[in-house]
């Protein structure tokens with residue numbers, strides 16, 4: 226079998242000389258910002274025979290999947306599945322809700338938050354932005370001050386876990402404040418749902434979007450979304466409500482939820498896989514999955530610090546539990562570091578994204594990879610790689626610190 230080229234090859238010559246991957250050329254471990262490796266159960270579900278979407282079996286499977294989305298999102302709000310990547314759900318939220326001229330407050334503490342503004346603006350928003358350096362998170366009090374100053378803000382958008390920066394925003398406090406001011410909230414919880422508490426009903430998240438390929442442990446290919454009554458109301462009250470479009474959330478409500486007809490052909494095999502991933506998570510129990518993600522994150526942070534590396538987030542209090550972002554050490558080339566980790570030691574990790582390219586690298590611990598064993602493998606591969614790159618790192622320091630900080634995950 227020919228070797229797959231999944232990532233640009235490292236620029237340095239040395240990394241290419243000792244290739245160690247399995248016979249298919251695939252990495253042995255995928256611990257990135259997502260997608261990450263998935264369970265055998267999910268893979269088997271994906272490979273089930275394709276069903277016609279109005280086969281008597283399929284609508285029941287679809288309904289069961291949206292019911293499980295509500296359970297995993299811990300919400301009584303409607304659940305819909307948008308058939309595209311997670312960003313489709315995020316863009317659809319702006320397209321469906323923003324009325325031209327609406328003042329929209331966008332919170333930016335990383336590349337995904339910053340990037341969201343374009344969707345708001347494209348659909349006619351008058352944009353107000355609160356941006357903080359991308360190693361920090363947004364202060365809820367600053368959000369309150371802006372809402373007071375602006376008066377009539379209709380929409381507040383934010384990211385929960387800023388995956389490219391490895392940081393968390395205080396969604397509970399921020400959404401609480403936004404609701405006090407009568408705004409509807411859009412939360413990019415793409416990487417947080419399934420890995421940490423996200424509570425749309427208690428926190429006031431009107432549109433909550435998750436990606437199956439992050440902490441939910443599934444393959445990419447859909448946006449899992451919950452929508453509150455306030456959000457439906459906002460969509461219906463637009464001067465021209467968005468209908469008859471793949472960006473329309475109202476289509477999902479009015480055709481599927483209310484009439485049992487799909488607006489277009491759903492990706493049936495993706496639904497099988499999402500259903501299986503959600504079932505697996507619910508069998509484990511949400512609390513136990515959250516604890517597993519936190520423990521993996523703690524072990525990972527302890528490991529990288531013990532190697533003498535610095536975490537990217539300004540403080541550990543705001544570090545995400547689904548991904549550990551680490552400052553790129555002086556003189557180390559990001560592509561070379563990741564190239565050696567993958568080709569010599571079989572572990573695929575992520576570099577920076579957007580403005581953060583070349584500043585940091587990231588070890589993802591989400592879904593199936595949020596485990597002690599996976600974190601130890603990533604740390605072992607990382608310290609060996611740093612030594613290969615000529616850095617003065619005592620071999621075993623990171624792994625040993627991780628072992629010391631956590632008993633079992």
Ligand SMILES: *Cc1c(COP(=O)(O)O)cnc(C)c1O
Nearest residue numbers: 310311312337386388415416436
């Ligand atoms: C992964 C991710 C996205 C993008 O998801 P896609 O599936 O690529 O559309 C958006 N926001 C956050 C926070 C993410 O982690």
